[in-house]
Structure formats: structure tokens, C-alpha cells
Amino acid sequence: MLVLWIVIARISDNPRTMPGPDAVAARIWQLAAAGELWFHAGMTLFRVLASFVLAMAVGLALGLWMGRSRTADHWLNPMLVIALNIPALVIIVLAYIWIGLNEVAAITAVALNKIPVVTVMLREGTRALRPDLDDLATAFRMSSLARLRHVVLPQLAPHIAAAARAGISLIWKIVLVVEFLGRSNGVGFKIHLLFSSFDVTGVLAWALSFVAVMLSIDLFLLRPWEARANRWRRDED
């Protein structure tokens, strides 16, 4: 990929619209040294994590409820279908108008975009819960909390992991749009400024640094958690 990039940059021979990797790397270094990178990437990361936690929690609760109760599914499903089909941009614009140009609106808008997807994935997982283990929990009078922790959540773990994986990458893209439209810091805000001045090197520098942040989250947080949750499937230890 790097070679391809170098070749294309050479052929286009226009460092303004198609800068080479060296120029972008130099810019990232410069931003990091100035401290600007850490502040704006930090703000974006904060928004990503806040809306991620919110979307996963609400989506898990709704998915469990809709998967368990036919009545809930019957009444909430039309709303879910509508929510799945509303463009992200519409939700963002409405959230900014109705709630105001603030952090709450930004995080709510991102979470609202993600909640329906998480709900659908976890509803399917909930429907596939094993009835014999339900009987076990009922017959041994396990508390709701113990049942959730030891019987339900371990069965949903693969679905939660899939939703988290798909979610975190979708969320950070929406966070950028939210920042582009109505925040005065974060990676999306910086890209907005650089877009006005057609600074492609800057846009790439910001985007790539944040891709690196997201990749490391996947590598150092999601993957180890998944491995730990799946430990019982392996034969060793």
C-alpha cells in the first residue's frame, strides 16, 4: 500500500492535492511535537468512547428486551426499522437544532446512529439463547444479576464483540462528521479547517493518526477481551 501510494504521488506530481507519505509523516510528527495532535485526538477519542459506551449499553438493553418479549418486539420493531434507515446526517442536524450546539448533542447524535445496529445484533443473539440454561437458572432460583452475569452475557459475548467491532469503526466516522458540523475541537474540526484551505497533507495526517489510534484500540483492548471471553472454548489450561 505504501509503495502504491508513493507511485501514485510520483505520477500525479502534485504535492498539494496528492502528497507523498514522507510529507504526511512529517506533518504528523510536527503536530505531535506541537502537542496539537494529542489534544484534538484526545477530544475525538473522548467523544468516540462516550457515544460507544452509551450506544452499547442502550443497544444491549433494548436488544435483550426485544429478544425476550414478543410484545416489546412487536411495538418497537417499526421504530427500529425507521431508525436504521434515517441518514446519520439527519440525526446529527436535528440533534444540534433540538439540543443545541454542545457536547451532549454531539454524543447523543452519534449514539443514536449506532443504537439501532447494536439492538438488532443483540436481539438476534438473545433469540438464540439456550432454553435449557434458562431452565437451569429458574430451577436453581438464581438471582437476576447472577443470571445475567453467568448465563446470559457469556452467551451474548460473541454478539457483543461483533457489535463492538462493527460499532467502534462506524462511530469514529460519525464523530468526525459531528465535529465537522458543530464542534470547535477534535479531528473532525481540524479537517474542516484544512478543507477550507485545501490542505490535503493536513487532512491525511489527521485521518491517519486517528486510524492508528482506532487500530490500537482494536488490537490492545477489543482483541484481548475477546480472547479472554472465549477462553472456555479452548482445550488448554
Next chain:
Amino acid sequence: MKIDLRAKSFGGRAVLGPIRLQVARGQRVALLGPSGIGKSTLLRIIAGLDRDFDGRVEGSDRLAIVFQEPTLLPWRRALENIIIAAGCDAATARDLMAQVGLAGREAHYPRQLSLGQQRRLALARAFAAGPDILLMDEPFASLDPETAARMIGLTAGLLERSGAGLILVTHDDSEPARLAATPLVLGGDPAVIGG
């Protein structure tokens, strides 16, 4: 434990008719009858797993159940499987594992145990709950004769030591005698005791 069942039906078809049954701590009964007669349904009603019936289940006895399949939590280790379900302390769980011959397997996941070991773990789990009455749903059905004999021996010993009562569902005529349980035959349509 007392059950006063008037009727139980599935989709409009009556499966069980009027059934009265009373079992106290120390008493052992076996529900016999051909497959599909409704023995397991009756046991599920007693265990509180089926609440859609006409009648009453009374009594404050502690019940514990051994299902036909081991029904373990695959993501929890053997010892945790007992502690989580039975709500007992680790010492009790270890002691019961030793009694069913599973000492040293506490840290194994269920899939690392043989089917016979999984069934013994399920038996230990039921006794760890300290039941007044033990419910068993065809627990020896799909076992080879040797394993079944061993499981029956273990069950008899644990019942003796704990003083718990027993309601056993089975279609094998020889099992009630081997566990000193009074046989009650379910028959008729809808099924009743002695019908």
C-alpha cells in the same frame, strides 16, 4: 411438597388429568410410564419451570433438579458451575465434587470432562443446593449400564447422607427399586397416576 393438579394441556389437548401427589423430606417416589405420557411435564410443573397449568403447587421445601442432560455452563469451571447455580460456598462445592469422584477436576471447563463426569458434576450441583427434595428427569436414560449403575449408586448414597426426598422420572422399571423409591405409574389419556 404438595401438588394438586387439575389439568395441563398443550394447545388445547389435555396431556395430564387430575393428579395429587405429596412428597416430604426423606420420601422417595418414582414416576413411571411410557415416553410422551407427560412425566417430564409433571416434573417441570413441580420444579416451577412450567407455570401454565390448572392447579396448585404448595410447600416451602427446597427443590433441586438433575436434568436429563448435564446442563452445565460451558464458560464456567467445574467448581464455579456448582457455586453459581447452587449458591453454596467453595468448601461445600469441593466436598461434593469429591463425593462424586471429581476431586482434582475443580478447574476444568465442562468440555474438558467426559459425559459421565459432566453428569456426576450435575448431580453434585443438585446436592450442593441442599435440597429437601431432589427432582430427577430420566438422569440415567442414555448411559451405558456400567455408568448408569455407578450414577445410581452415587445418587442412593447422597440421598442417604443428606436425608433428601426424591421424585424420579423414568421409564425403566428397575430403577425405582434400586433407589428404594415407591413406583407410581402414569397412564391414560389424559394421563393420571394409576390410570
